[in-house]
Amino acid sequence: MSEATDLIGERRAVISGVGQSDIGRRLFRDPLELTIDACLAAIEDAGLTTADIDGLSTYPGATGPNGFSGGGITDVHDALRLNVNWFTGGLEYPGQLGAVINACLAVSAGLCKHVLVWRSVYEGSAQGSGGRAAVMPGGGSTTTSFKASGFMQWLLPFSAPSAATWIAMYAQRHFHEYGTTREQLGQIAVNSRKNAALNPKGIYRDPMSLDDYLAARMISTPLCLYDCDVPCDGGTAVIVSRVDTIPDLRKPPIKVEAVAAATHGRPSWDQYDDLASMPAQDAGKELWKRTDLKPSDVDCAQMYDGFSFITVAWLEGMGFCKKGEAGPFLEGGQRIALDGELPLNTNGGQLSSGRLHGFGFIHEACVQLWGEGGDRQVPNNPEVAVACSGGGPMASTLLLTQGR
Amino acid sequence: MAKSKEAAPDIPFRIMPALTDLNAHFWQGGRDGELRFQRCKGCGYYLHPPSVICPKCWSKDIGIEAVSGRAEVLTFSVNVQNWMPGLEPPFVLAIVRCLEQDDLRLTTNIVNIDPYEVTIGMAVQVVFEPHVDQEVWLPLFEPAK
Numbered sequence: 001m002s003e004a005t006d007l008i009g010e011r012r013a014v015i016s017g018v019g020q021s022d023i024g025r026r027l028f029r030d031p032l033e034l035t036i037d038a039c040l041a042a043i044e045d046a047g048l049t050t051a052d053i054d055g056l057s058t059y060p061g062a063t064g065p066n067g068f069s070g071g072g073i074t075d076v077h078d079a080l081r082l083n084v085n086w087f088t089g090g091l092e093y094p095g096q097l098g099a100v101i102n103a104c105l106a107v108s109a110g111l112c113k114h115v116l117v118w119r120s121v122y123e124g125s126a127q128g129s130g131g132r133a134a135v136m137p138g139g140g141s142t143t144t145s146f147k148a149s150g151f152m153q154w155l156l157p158f159s160a161p162s163a164a165t166w167i168a169m170y171a172q173r174h175f176h177e178y179g180t181t182r183e184q185l186g187q188i189a190v191n192s193r194k195n196a197a198l199n200p201k202g203i204y205r206d207p208m209s210l211d212d213y214l215a216a217r218m219i220s221t222p223l224c225l226y227d228c229d230v231p232c233d234g235g236t237a238v239i240v241s242r243v244d245t246i247p248d249l250r251k252p253p254i255k256v257e258a259v260a261a262a263t264h265g266r267p268s269w270d271q272y273d274d275l276a277s278m279p280a281q282d283a284g285k286e287l288w289k290r291t292d293l294k295p296s297d298v299d300c301a302q303m304y305d306g307f308s309f310i311t312v313a314w315l316e317g318m319g320f321c322k323k324g325e326a327g328p329f330l331e332g333g334q335r336i337a338l339d340g341e342l343p344l345n346t347n348g349g350q351l352s353s354g355r356l357h358g359f360g361f362i363h364e365a366c367v368q369l370w371g372e373g374g375d376r377q378v379p380n381n382p383e384v385a386v387a388c389s390g391g392g393p394m395a396s397t398l399l400l401t402q403g404r
Numbered sequence: 405m406a407k408s409k410e411a412a413p414d415i416p417f418r419i420m421p422a423l424t425d426l427n428a429h430f431w432q433g434g435r436d437g438e439l440r441f442q443r444c445k446g447c448g449y450y451l452h453p454p455s456v457i458c459p460k461c462w463s464k465d466i467g468i469e470a471v472s473g474r475a476e477v478l479t480f481s482v483n484v485q486n487w488m489p490g491l492e493p494p495f496v497l498a499i500v501r502c503l504e505q506d507d508l509r510l511t512t513n514i515v516n517i518d519p520y521e522v523t524i525g526m527a528v529q530v531v532f533e534p535h536v537d538q539e540v541w542l543p544l545f546e547p548a549k
Contacts, residue, residue, distance in 0.1 A: 132487060133487060133488045133489075136487065136488055137419060138419050138488065140488050140489060141489075142417040142489045142490075144419070146419060147419070147420050147421060147422035148419050148420070148421050148422065149421070149422040149424075151453075153421035153422065153427065154453060154510065154511055155511055156419040156421075157418050157419055157420060157421055157540070157542055158418075158491075158497060158511055158512055158513050158542070158544075159416070159418065159483070159487070159488070159490040159491040159495065159497075159513070160483070160497045160511065161419075161487050161488055162485070162487055164485065165481050165483050165485075165497050166497075166511075168481035168483075168497075169479040169480060169481045169497065169498070169499055170479070171481075172479050172480060172481055172524070173478070173479035173524070176479070176524045217484070218482075218484045219483075219484060219485045220481045220482065220483040220484060220485060220497070221481050221482040221483075221484070222481075223481075269511075270499050270509065270510070270511045271452075271453075271507075271509065273507070275478055275479050275499065
């Protein structure tokens, strides 16, 4: 640790409850209902009532393409008739869990005591039968008047509307520099499927072998179908509370040991200097400056897998293996299995349990630390977990520990 | 292949960039067969994407210059998925580095080659795809001759 302890403000924050709505490929329900279901579940889990909630934080707020956000600040504020002392919601966050980090900072600064934080999506229903184009800029029409601006102007005109193709280029560079193979990368998807089979809320739970993975159709080389997460409907919420409220809580809360959200260098999909890595390495480096714990202390890792290669960037960026050595680390899959040295994405991740967009990882980290994982519980009472969100130029990570 | 009503018969539909004073030199240089970037008049640094200040010397005296159009493939992907109407899969998306400067790079398509023959490090040169009615000339790249 290089940071003075009194400057690590996030230690004044705890996670007191988590909640989740129904999760499904396509639920065709009002997305705000999914959001509210998750929020009320989290409040109840913390042993609080809506009257206790005095802060709100969300990503991305009421914005984005169809299906991207199931409810912004105002929607939840008004639906639950809350009195809040602080709130924030937005898209320009360092990864989706930036909303959780913001909440930690707000309680640490004394602006509020209990922050309701959520992320909900309804991409499955929004896509309907229209395929991915239905939720993409221009909606798949050749007569659209839509024109690309901001960073998308440098990608969309080249027929590259999906992060799948942008991240595929990072994967290709990693394969080129380090000799990483599809057999190694595929362990992430295979492992997630095994874990999803043990998760009642998993979306794809049928067994999948490495051969199944290798035989899947290609999306954008070297990424195949199973390297891409599953659009879904669902909401996830967590309650971030101030440490002096612990006596009011239903159960020993999860402690926030350290957070980080760094992006060093150019904040861009194609201008970031190191095309075989991502700012996950910057966030990881900053995280370990804020704690005496080490990567080897982590009992389970919940790390973003919107596309499998992002998890590779996190594995290396967080220091779970050396730079360029994620391939050998993943080889055979034993290390990342539930009973391995670093159980990974134990709820099935977004690859098999749905694109809850970052918040599924912090939900699962808390579930595991509370010992509430059921059939997928990591053995031997895990005490330390990480939750990492974001890919490309966005990266946010939280190091969490048991509060007992 | 789906096509824009306005585009020439062999030009695929593309989502167009919104043209601005800041980016027009890049998207329209192809009208004159030139790949153009901002370049700092103070220190000679090429800027991309365009900006209002040189990040090396903080000069605001920035001009527009053409580069050779020669570049190197830093990475690529053969896109197989049919995401939206436009370029027919499989096609190559790539990040290329212009030879003039180590960090002068852009995302583009590699064309006029079997997609599965593209390699990292390959030498390429610019070729423009005209969208004349939209006043945009997309800088694509093909194997260097």
